[in-house]
Amino acid sequence: MTTPVKAFIFDLGMVLIDWNPYHLYRQLFDNDADIHTFLTTICTMDWNEEQDMGRPIKEGTELLVAQYPEHEANIRAYYGRWDEMLGGPIAGTVEIFNSLKASGQYKLYALSNWSAETFGIAQERYGFLNEFDGVVISGVEKTRKPFPDFYQILLNRYQLQPAECLFIDDNLRNVLAARELGIDSIHFVGAENLAEELGNRNITL
Structure with a gap:
């Protein structure tokens, strides 16, 4: 039973909650293919989950900026403009x-x-x-x-x-x-x- x-x-x-990084990055990239590449090679879900598990956002951000300085603006946007990833309920x-x-x-x-x-x-x-x-x-x-x-x-x-x-x-x-x-x-x-x-x-x- x-x-x-x-x-x-x-x-x-x-x-x-409709949380989706694409909501933000469609304002910063010309097409979804470039967003996909960025989110699967730089600001990855594995990286995001480290912050979800308690790593300070500043620490996680600076780590990526040091690795990929040519992408600094878009890396900093991930948490700097994080609220723009939130859609509606x-x-x-x-x-x-x-x-x-x-x-x-x-x-x-x-x-x-x-x-x-x-x-x-x-x-x-x-x-x-x-x-x-x-x-x-x-x-x-x-x-x-x-x-x-x-x-x-x-x-x-x-x-x-x-x-x-x-x-x-x-x-x-x-x-x-x-x-x-x-x-x-x-x-x-x-x-x-x-x-x-x-x-x-x-x-x-």
Whole structure:
């Protein structure tokens, strides 16, 4: 018999919030191909995740500028104009979040790879970030998804049982890591699909 879900754990970027470096770099580059090259060879996701894991933004920025001085302006723009990477809320997912919240049946948590230095910007912009029952941010904890200890921080802090949780993340790597811990997980590909997945689990919205 399946254990009833008591808690939802949401990723934030690309699940509830349209965070995308292209929003910024389309103002700085002539075409998406050049942006792709820049984001896969210089300001890479691996580099970004070091800041998400607690490395100071200044340190990470200066490291890249020293390596790629010819790209200094665009490197400094990554965090200097970071707020321009934020689009709007992902409306369909926010509607699902609000429905789950209004039902009063579930606890709602956020587990996000996010720099502690920039998370406050998002909190001011998106009111629903203040509606969670708990938020665990990688930059604060100095660890991140997909490392098991990061998930465990959330479980321990809020006394959650893995079998009673449902985790939602757009990164399959993070989804698979959660499943290894016994947390049922949905790979987010869009709000419509998420609603279907919840329906398959007999969770009504």
